Amino acid sequence: xxxxxxxxxxxxxxxxxxxxxxxxxxxxxxxxxxxxxxxxxxxxxxxxxxxxxxxxxxxxxxxxxxxxxxxxxxxxxxxxxxxxxxxxxxxxxxxxxxxxxxxxxxxxxxxxxxxxxxxxxxxxxxxxxxxxxxxxxxxxxxxxxxxxxxxxxxxxxxxxxxxxxxxxxxxxxxxxxxxxxxxxxxxxxxxxxxxxxxxxxxxxxxxxxxxxxxxxxxxxxxxxxxxxxxxxxxxxxxxxxxxxxxxxxxxxxxxxxxxxxxxxxxxxxxxxxxxxxxxxxxxxxxxxxxxx
Ligand code: GUN
Numbered sequence: 535x536x537x538x539x540x541x542x543x544x545x546x547x548x549x550x551x552x553x554x555x556x557x558x559x560x561x562x563x564x565x566x567x568x569x570x571x572x573x574x575x576x577x578x579x580x581x582x583x584x585x586x587x588x589x590x591x592x593x594x595x596x597x598x599x600x601x602x603x604x605x606x607x608x609x610x611x612x613x614x615x616x617x618x619x620x621x622x623x624x625x626x627x628x629x630x631x632x633x634x635x636x637x638x639x640x641x642x643x644x645x646x647x648x649x650x651x652x653x654x655x656x657x658x659x660x661x662x663x664x665x666x667x668x669x670x671x672x673x674x675x676x677x678x679x680x681x682x683x684x685x686x687x688x689x690x691x692x693x694x695x696x697x698x699x700x701x702x703x704x705x706x707x708x709x710x711x712x713x714x715x716x717x718x719x720x721x722x723x724x725x726x727x728x729x730x731x732x733x734x735x736x737x738x739x740x741x742x743x744x745x746x747x748x749x750x751x752x753x754x755x756x757x758x759x760x761x762x763x764x765x766x767x768x769x770x771x772x773x774x775x776x777x778x779x780x781x782x783x784x785x786x787x788x789x790x791x792x793x794x795x796x797x798x799x800x801x802x803x804x805x806x807x808x809x810x811x812x813x814x815x816x817x818x819x820x821x822x823x824x825x826x
Pocket of ligand 1: 628629630631632653673674702809
């Protein structure tokens with residue numbers, strides 16, 4: 535069993551990005567700049583966004599963090615997005631999800647200029663991905679593709695079962711794994727809450743990608759010997775022995791599943807760290823006008 539080391543892979547990608555930023559700076563070019571909009575004080579969101587901004591500093595990007603209280607109006611948020619769309623300084627920006635219920639998140643996402651939508655959540659970028667046009671790939675699926683590629687995991691002709699159909703992970707992941715190119719060319723099954731007998735599907739899988747946020751959902755009896763297992767789950771569970779008071783648990787019963795696998799991602803230290811690296815990669819692409 536080989537552990538897919540997302541932390542090390544993420545660091546390698548960030549070093550590659552940092553080297554490109556150095557080259558841009560030496561040539562007198564403008565260094566990439568990522569802005570992040572954060573509404574409210576949700577613990578997970580604050581941590582994610584803080585880590586994104588810190589990662590910008592590490593690779594030499596400019597960054598801005600724009601924070602609002604929970605009671606910000608939709609119009610205020612839309613006005614800020616307009617400003618970021620028009621900014622000469624900002625190459626790409628994200629609006630951290632989830633947003634408070636009084637704000638129409640879809641309307642907010644669609645207000646982002648697709649050329650600056652480095653999360654790849656705008657319907658134009660989603661559509662462009664589906665029809666093989668250049669687009670920003672959503673960071674988590676993009677990171678999983680990087681892991682598969684950098685560990686030389688064969689995907690062509692393999693049966694890939696994706697569990698979870700969220701807009702930001704499961705759905706794009708299922709599309710990307712089915713597409714031509716490497717990694718891709720897999721036969722894909724997309725399972726979700728209405729799937730009858732999940733184990734029936736996962737037991738046939740060469741590659742399982744699980745992204746539902748249900749700790750321990752994937753158990754050893756559901757996994758074929760030699761499978762590749764990618765765990766996207768990061769649920770905070772109480773843990774009094776930790777200073778933070780919680781620990782992260784994935785969607786995989788790691789202790790029992792890992793011995794059956796050829797490759798598996800740990801939680802934490804698997805897919806999570808790659809998400810940030812791929813957001814930086816998209817921002818670099820935005821600054822270099824590689825997509826649009
Ligand atoms: N919430 C959870 N994951 C993400 C992400 O990748 N981007 C944004 N904007 N919000 C998220």
